[in-house]
Amino acid sequence: KAGVTQTPRYLIKTRGQQVTLSCSPISGHRSVSWYQQTPGQGLQFLFEYFSETQRNKGNFPGRFSGRQFSNSRSEMNVSTLELGDSALYLCASSTTGGNSYEQYFGPGTRLTVT
Amino acid sequence: AQSVTQLGSHVSVSEGALVLLRCNYSSSVPPYLFWYVQYPNQGLQLLLKYTSAATLVKGINGFEAEFKKSETSFHLTKPSAHMSDAAEYFCAVSLLTGGGNKLTFGTGTQLKVEL
Numbered sequence: 001k002a003g004v005t006q007t008p009r010y011l012i013k014t015r016g017q018q019v020t021l022s023c024s025p026i027s028g029h030r031s032v033s034w035y036q037q038t039p040g041q042g043l044q045f046l047f048e049y050f051s052e053t054q055r056n057k058g059n060f061p062g063r064f065s066g067r068q069f070s071n072s073r074s075e076m077n078v079s080t081l082e083l084g085d086s087a088l089y090l091c092a093s094s095t096t097g098g099n100s101y102e103q104y105f106g107p108g109t110r111l112t113v114t
Numbered sequence: 115a116q117s118v119t120q121l122g123s124h125v126s127v128s129e130g131a132l133v134l135l136r137c138n139y140s141s142s143v144p145p146y147l148f149w150y151v152q153y154p155n156q157g158l159q160l161l162l163k164y165t166s167a168a169t170l171v172k173g174i175n176g177f178e179a180e181f182k183k184s185e186t187s188f189h190l191t192k193p194s195a196h197m198s199d200a201a202e203y204f205c206a207v208s209l210l211t212g213g214g215n216k217l218t219f220g221t222g223t224q225l226k227v228e229l
Contacts, residue, residue: 004157031215043204043219055214090157094215102148103217105157 004106012112018079021109025072025093032074037088086113116141118205120220133192135223137205146208147188153201200227
């Protein structure tokens with residue numbers, strides 16, 4: 001089975017721009033979660049989507065948004081980029097969610113904001 | 115609120131020596147706990163998980179972890195370190211909320227393996 005794929009792998013944007021990141025989950029997985037990883041804050045939960053609905057949301061400003069399509073693929077968008085948004089953005093998929101279902105992570109998208 | 119604390123941001127061991135990475139959790143309900151490993155410029159790979167079935171959990175690459183409720187700990191061990199084990203390791207607790215799954219991670223432990 002193919003793993004979680006994320007595109008693009010690397011991205012450089014300018015402050016004030018917006019960006020869209022894409023995630024394709026493992027086939028059959030319906031839950032997709034997004035995490036931000038930075039040296040200062042570590043790994044932080046952004047949001048989770050299941051069956052095209054946002055099921056959970058972390059403590060991030062409204063500039064961070066996402067969506068999920070009927071094929072379970074997900075995108076996250078960051079508007080009005082700030083220097084502090086530079087991070088590795090990780091997508092994870094799981095079967096139906098819930099505590100016992102482990103999450104499988106993609107390789108991440110490295111976003112650099114200049 | 116559920117959380118995990120990883121003691122030691124950097125651990126250095128000799129090749130062939132025991133690896134011990136510490137993780138303590140805080141949870142008001144029986145937790146689901148995970149260990150992930152991250153190699154440079156890669157995502158997270160699941161090493162093992164605890165979901166209350168057995169207190170001693172065996173994972174991939176020779177790693178195992180023991181859930182100790184009395185100590186609220188879930189330390190990761192490997193009897194003999196290999197150079198390829200050098201990576202960053204994250205302990206995480208799962209919070210069931212809204213019918214979904216949210217992982218809360220520790221701050222990570224960078225493992226260095228020396229010859």
